[in-house]
Amino acid sequence: MSAGAAAGRGEASVRFVAEADRDAWAALYRGYRDFYGKPHDPAVYETVWGWLMDPAHESRCLVAEVDGAVVGIGHFRRFARPIDGGYGLYLDDLFTAPEARGTGAASAILRRLGGIARDEGAALVRWITAESNAAARSLYDRVAAQTAWVTYDLPPSE
Numbered sequence: 001m002s003a004g005a006a007a008g009r010g011e012a013s014v015r016f017v018a019e020a021d022r023d024a025w026a027a028l029y030r031g032y033r034d035f036y037g038k039p040h041d042p043a044v045y046e047t048v049w050g051w052l053m054d055p056a057h058e059s060r061c062l063v064a065e066v067d068g069a070v071v072g073i074g075h076f077r078r079f080a081r082p083i084d085g086g087y088g089l090y091l092d093d094l095f096t097a098p099e100a101r102g103t104g105a106a107s108a109i110l111r112r113l114g115g116i117a118r119d120e121g122a123a124l125v126r127w128i129t130a131e132s133n134a135a136a137r138s139l140y141d142r143v144a145a146q147t148a149w150v151t152y153d154l155p156p157s158e
């Protein structure tokens with residue numbers, strides 16, 4: 001058992017999401033949306049699941065499993081980096097079920113993303129998180145470098 005795995009549990013493994021994961025994915029995605037105070041709109045769930053099941057769509061999803069149960073999700077996509085003439089991977093969402101925290105699921109997803117970036121020739125994996133998300137930031141500070149960039153959101157013009 002790895003140091004990051006909780007006592008009495010197996011080690012986290014990571015794979016791409018599959019059609020059979022729909023219910024487990026939806027429960028985790030709901031938990032993620034709850035964490036960020038987002039309303040539950042069935043149309044959003046259908047849209048995102050459709051993206052993940054469409055091999056032509058840019059959005060992809062990794063799931064972490066512990067002892068055969070899906071306990072974490074990571075949505076990511078490729079993005080262009082014109083400043084370098086290359087691209088990176090962008091981690092949109094990372095969530096682990098509260099009862100599975102400490103199993104190494106989130107770390108395993110991040111390691112797998114690093115491997116995908118290497119295998120696909122991406123320059124980096126990038127993500128943002130809420131400044132107040134201390135638990136996630138504790139992990140992120142151990143595995144990645146915080147950047148000096150400040151994020152802005154511009155709404156569509158009226």
